[in-house]
Amino acid sequence: MNESIDLLLNHRSVRQFEDRPLTREQKETIVSCAQAASTSSFIQAYSIIGVTDKEKKRKLAELAGGQAYVEENGHFFVFCADLHRHEMIGSMENKNVVPSIESTEKFMVALIDTALAAQNAAIAAESMSLGICYIGGIRNKLEDVCELLQIPSRVLPLFGLAVGYPAEMTEKKPRLPINHIYHENEYRQNEEEDQEQLEMYNQIISDYYLERTKGMRNDTWTSQMATMLEKQSRMYMKEFVKKIGMDRI
Amino acid sequence: MNESIDLLLNHRSVRQFEDRPLTREQKETIVSCAQAASTSSFIQAYSIIGVTDKEKKRKLAELAGGQAYVEENGHFFVFCADLHRHEMIGSMENKNVVPSIESTEKFMVALIDTALAAQNAAIAAESMSLGICYIGGIRNKLEDVCELLQIPSRVLPLFGLAVGYPAEMTEKKPRLPINHIYHENEYRQNEEEDQEQLEMYNQIISDYYLERTKGMRNDTWTSQMATMLEKQSRMYMKEFVKKIGMDRI
Known part of the structure; x- marks a missing residue:
């Protein structure tokens, strides 16, 4: 057992934060750690949007389902799978990259790349005694999220990451055997x-x-899962993803 | 700067390992750390397959494109997005979960869950002075990989993770600004x-x-990217994913 393993094993999500913004240095450290994660064939297929504007945070919280901690935290990151810059690179280098970036394979690559980076960000934050919570709720209404953050095509916001000084103690949730x-x-x-x-x-x-x-x-885990999965949620996703130019072929 | 941030910032992929298997305890620590990662709505939508059988490792290395480090390492993990157990849970709980688990939304959830877990595994390994390398190459021929590892439907092998005692020194690769x-x-x-x-x-x-x-x-990054993306690779993925019952609706 070492310090990092101790940190990993003691993760718990934090949903209540002190009203104390992260410093610029903290934010930069978190983003640099995210970038240090492995990336498939060096593709670096993600972007990270930090949201500081109060009105945008309020709106995001509303879109994500009304959770206060989307608005009230030390900093709010939005992690996006991003193949927009690769389309631009295709034009720069005069090569047709479109079939590739519209493929299911590259959609998967971009999702994986983004998640690896985000998990590094989460761990970096936790190592600085900050708490984190992933926010899948931003996928409730992606059209609105994209408009709010002026996100171009080939860029898919996957989740938020609320970070801040914990204002609550939470318990570790036991995992599957x-x-x-x-x-x-x-x-x-x-x-x-x-x-x-x-x-x-x-x-x-x-x-x-x-x-x-x-x-x-x-409640049991299987009943919780069955109830959640019986409800069909975000069924617009297939069309949306296709519309922005991903997972098409 | 703390020890964990130092660890994250100093990641580099290792592609040559000593011939020294991980202990059972090391493997369990790595998997436990993977499980401690955040999971969307507690869904835990992944499985991890450790491959120790020499013949299977040889075959996997061949399928992944002939990289020796898939075969020669301390341990080889295959990370799979997994909604198979959730289908089983639907039957147990007598609820129709199929439209949900066939949706693009849950496909994304499973991919993200798996990647978050994998990155925790990677960091746990690196914190124990082990080296790691993600192996996207297993996606070259997923039909064969699934047969080799007897993987059921609704389970998608995403990547391998080779772990072991480094037998080479590699350099950190600079990331995008x-x-x-x-x-x-x-x-x-x-x-x-x-x-x-x-x-x-x-x-x-x-x-x-x-x-x-x-x-x-x-070589420049943009030319490397454009050359890679001009080549259309793994274009069978859309059909394959659909066939195994994911990303369908």
């Missing part, structure tokens, strides 16, 4: 074993919620 | 400024290659 997530040499398909593991995990999660809510919430 | 990647309040669209930044960066990359190859390689 390691042997449910981790396989060796082949994907283990054993329905009986899987169900046993899930039931064991359900018990852990149920205890976690009961304790955390003083008996008010009784 | 921070003000090219980072915007405030709106996506800055200024073609002239962008081109200036790219030309400045081209000079940095050109110097980097010249020095590293003792004058043998003279």
Whole structure:
């Protein structure tokens, strides 16, 4: 065990921040760490938009579903998969890159690149005793988010990252059993074993919620997942992504 | 600056490893750190397959394009976006989750979840003085990779992660200028400024290659990108992803 592993294992999302903005140096360190992450074939297919304008933050919070911590934090980053600059590079270098950047493969590459960078940003922030929360809610209304942040085509805002000085203590949420997530040499398909593991995990999660809510919430992981997934959300995504010129071919 | 930031900023990919396998404890620490990453709505939409079988590693290396370090390393992880268990959960809980898990939105969620976990794994490994290299090459022939690792539908291998004791010293690769990647309040669209930044960066990359190859390689970032993107690669991806039941609607 070392300091970094300790940091990784102790992650918890923070949803309440002090009213204290990050310094320019803190922001630059976080972005530099994001950029230091691995990138597929050196493609660097992302952009990061820091939002400081109060009115824009208020609007973003509203679009993301009304969470106060989108508006109230030390800094708010929006991580975007970005193949816009690569289209520009195609013109600069006089090469037809369009089929490539419209492919599902490069869509995946851009998403992965962006997420690797973001996770580095999250860890950098946490290492400075800041708290973080990923905000998938910005995908509720991407058309409006893109207009608000003047985002061009081939750029897809994936999630926000709220960062700041924690104003609450939160608990670590137990993860799936390691042997449910981790396989060796082949994907283990054993329905009986899987169900046993899930039931064991359900018990852990149920205890976690009961304790955390003083008996008010009784929920299992599988029921939580099934309820969430039964509801079809953001079903406009396929059309939207295609419209902005990604995942087309 | 703290120890973790130092670690993040000093990342470089390692492509030559000592012949010394990771211990069970090292592997478990790496996977536990992966699991500790943020996950969208707690969905945990990934699986990790460790490959230890020599013949399977040899085959994977071949499929990935013949890189020796896929075969020769301390351990080889395959990170998979996974909505297979969520389909199973739907049946367990008697809820129709299929439209949800076939949506582009959940495809994105699964990719992002997997990448966040993988980056935690990479950092955990590096914090233990191990080296890492992401292997996108496994996407060359996913049909074969899925067969080799007996991967069911709704599970998409995204990349490998080779981990081990470094047998080479590599250099940090300079990233795009921070003000090219980072915007405030709106996506800055200024073609002239962008081109200036790219030309400045081209000079940095050109110097980097010249020095590293003792004058043998003279290349700029934009020409490298345009050449790579002009070539259409893995164009089967859209059909493949659809076939396994993802990114369909």
